[in-house]
Amino acid sequence: xxTPTTDDSWTVAGRTFRSRLIVGTGKYKDFAQNAAAxxxxxxxxxxxxxxxxxVSDPKAPMLTDYIDPKKVTYLPNTxxxxxxxxxxxxxxxxxxxxxxxxxxxxxxxxxxxxxPDMRETLKATEVLAKxxxxxxxxxxxxxxxxxxxxxxxxxxxxxxxxxxxxxxxxQNRVTIRLIVEGASVPVLVxxxxxxxxxxxxxxxxxxxxxxxxxxxxxxxxxxxxxxxxRLAVEAGRDSYLAGRMATRKYADPSSPLAGLI
Amino acid sequence: MTDMLxxxxxxxxxxxxxxxxxxxxxxxxxxxxAKVAVERNALxxxxxxxxxxxxTDGDVLEIVHFVGGG
Numbered sequence: 001x002x003t004p005t006t007d008d009s010w011t012v013a014g015r016t017f018r019s020r021l022i023v024g025t026g027k028y029k030d031f032a033q034n035a036a037a038x039x040x041x042x043x044x045x046x047x048x049x050x051x052x053x054x055v056s057d058p059k060a061p062m063l064t065d066y067i068d069p070k071k072v073t074y075l076p077n078t079x080x081x082x083x084x085x086x087x088x089x090x091x092x093x094x095x096x097x098x099x100x101x102x103x104x105x106x107x108x109x110x111x112x113x114x115x116p117d118m119r120e121t122l123k124a125t126e127v128l129a130k131x132x133x134x135x136x137x138x139x140x141x142x143x144x145x146x147x148x149x150x151x152x153x154x155x156x157x158x159x160x161x162x163x164x165x166x167x168x169x170x171q172n173r174v175t176i177r178l179i180v181e182g183a184s185v186p187v188l189v190x191x192x193x194x195x196x197x198x199x200x201x202x203x204x205x206x207x208x209x210x211x212x213x214x215x216x217x218x219x220x221x222x223x224x225x226x227x228x229x230r231l232a233v234e235a236g237r238d239s240y241l242a243g244r245m246a247t248r249k250y251a252d253p254s255s256p257l258a259g260l261i
Numbered sequence: 262m263t264d265m266l267x268x269x270x271x272x273x274x275x276x277x278x279x280x281x282x283x284x285x286x287x288x289x290x291x292x293x294x295a296k297v298a299v300e301r302n303a304l305x306x307x308x309x310x311x312x313x314x315x316x317t318d319g320d321v322l323e324i325v326h327f328v329g330g331g
Contacts, residue, residue: 024331034329049330050298052271052323058291063327079330089303093325096305097298164331213331 008237010208012186013102013134013155015073019044020203021233022075022188024213028222031066037216038067041226045073047104047211049080050094069098075136077104082117084124091133102155103128104190104211106138114164114191118145122152129153138190141171143178150185157183158190158211161202165214167194170201180206196225196232203236204244269321277316284311286322297326 009016023043028034038046046067054060076094078087084107091103107124109117116139128135129152136156137149146157159179162168169192170176180187186208193199193212202210210233219225264279270286277286283306287294299306300323306314 025329026331028329031329047331048327050325051328053290053292053297053326055271055273055275055290055324062296063329064296074327076327077330089300092305093298093300093323094327096308097296097326 008241010186012136012208015102017044017073019230019233020209020237021199021229022047022209022211023216023226023229024211025063025067026079026213027217031061031063033222034063034217035066037222037226038072039226040223040230041216042230043072045075047075047077047213049077050090050097073102074098074100075102075104076100078106078124080108081106082108082120084120084127087120087124088127088131091128091135092131095133101132102134102136104138104158105135105154116140116160118142122148125149125152125154136188141175141179143175143182146179146187147182150183154185156186156188156208158188160191161189161198162192162194164191166192167198167215167218168192169194169198170205173201173205176202176207177205193229196228199229199232200236200239203233204240206240209233266316266318266320268316268319271322271324279318281316282312283314283316283322286316287311287324290324292324297324299324 009018019042021041021043022045023041024047025034078090081087081090087107105124107117107120109115125135125137134155136158137154138158139145141159149157161170188209188211189202189207190211193215199210216222216226265276266279268275283299294311302321
């Protein structure tokens with residue numbers, strides 16, 4: 001008998017999703033490839049950025065022409081913002097442009113590592129929550145910072161597995177696990193996943209989901225990698241729910257010793 | 262001769278006839294209002310009021326939309 005995984009949904013700020021994979025929409029060759037990768041990933045949420053329209057080419061194709069915001073949940077981000085003020089301004093515009101209050105907050109500390117500035121992040125979380133936003137917050141893999149964000153109104157905490165775009169995989173499983181154990185909001189690993197096994201590792205730690213962009217977009221075959229990520233997230237989740245075997249120091253034969261000839 | 266207003270739109274200078282509203286500007290650029298958000302002098306102009314807000318000389322406008330991002 002197998003345990004069905006189809007009803008293993010997760011809920012953030014009252015919204016329920018089946019897929020535990022959130023994908024970005026940056027760095028793709030074109031919108032068509034992006035849309036095909038999204039389809040293969042099975043993701044129900046995509047992150048999007050807010051930028052100036054090209055006033056000199058107003059009829060240029062737009063993301064919304066390829067990925068229908070009525071079918072896929074758009075999660076506007078604050079990528080590129082280095083202060084709470086900039087991030088808040090960006091998300092106010094995003095809410096006006098799309099009408100969504102579920103947002104991804106990231107306030108960066110420096111360009112080289114794109115590590116979050118937690119002081120600004122916390123400040124922005126408080127303001128956004130007061131203004132009725134539902135911020136899912138990119139953060140350091142620090143269990144105390146995660147709790148502070150939760151108290152400030154984060155509807156999900158999203159610790160990095162490794163720096164944005166690095167593809168280094170989950171660098172500190174212990175802190176990610178501590179965050180999972182201490183959180184009462186969903187925890188998603190955001191950033192650092194490079195390949196499918198990294199996504200499985202994250203899910204095996206008990207996180208509610210994984211958010212990634214570059215690992216899919218910069219794969220040689222992004223559509224195939226999107227599928228691999230879907231399967232890895234499902235496999236990691238199942239593995240976590242199944243409960244892994246204990247480890248031993250030495251071998252333990254799988255075949256019975258009794259009845260040996 | 263019609264008076265012209267000097268605006269800054271997404272960091273670029275732009276001129277429009279006096280009396281124009283934010284909605285007129287969006288149409289003048291060739292954008293679909295439903296796909297963009299407009300900020301005028303650092304304050305959001307709600308989409309429902311784009312037609313009611315008159316532009317004034319020296320206004321700084323930001324017009325944004327969603328693009329791919331992670």
